[in-house]
Amino acid sequence: MRLAEYTDYTLRVLMYCAANRQRLVTIAEMAESYGLSKNHLMKVVNDLARQGLLETTRGRGGGVRLVQEPSAIRIGDVVRASETDFRLVECFDMATNSCTLTATCRMRHLLDAALLAYFKELDSATLADIVGQAPAKAGRGAPGRGGRAVIPIRAAAGQGQRGRPATR
């Protein structure tokens, strides 16, 4: 049981942008900071821009920035939008389902309920809670409530050095 790597990268891009709200960040610096491929992150950034979470500016001095307040971005919503496969077991996909128990089996309802509980927990926190830029929400399950954390970001190596578009 795991999330797609794509979701992992999506969360990291949002966290990086939230931790650096005072400036535009580049895909190149995020890729270097996380040790990930620029191509992967470019797709992530484009998807987040399409969802209205990020804004990208092309050209020299351009980059990526969060459009919405981190406190308005629920982690559950981010994961829901990023994950494409919630087929926990075969019968979740009625097109290919061949299980003979489907008509009366209660397993699917139980797994549905468990998934709901999972997302209820993720919905209890926002991007601001995760990067520690706002007091954590006081609700159940909000991690590290009341505390603040400073996220160490590596120096943006190479930023602006080669005059290529900042979203490279």
Add this chain to the structure above:
Amino acid sequence: MRLAEYTDYTLRVLMYCAANRQRLVTIAEMAESYGLSKNHLMKVVNDLARQGLLETTRGRGGGVRLVQEPSAIRIGDVVRASETDFRLVECFDMATNSCTLTATCRMRHLLDAALLAYFKELDSATLADIVGQAPAKAGRGAPGRGGRAVIPIRAAAGQGQRGRPATR
């Protein structure tokens, strides 16, 4: 986000055995009923036998049966034992983790809490609740509480026809 197919098969084997407690069942009939490979189910049965949930009898007339009461088998425990990968995001695996945010990031705690909520839901139901052989538990999230379901099992085609070991 999905469970391993292995977990899907594991749950189905247990459900089949629970729905047919009055007799030994064979791997061949389960494979035919579900349209799954006998080899896959043999591995599942062996693992469940090792965990003390199933007992297998070899030879003609042999087969597989549940050792424990369905009402004593929590679905959460079955899934925990069956799933091998709970690496929701990279930082869950400290051996390969390269994320620079790890020290102060709260994402892992949030995902841990969500996983806990997921399993709390699965732990609210037993195998008996799922196959409808006992009144469903009254706890939160118990599916179909108070109802009963009859699981239709296809005729065990070929069972005992060829004189081969029943666990074939």
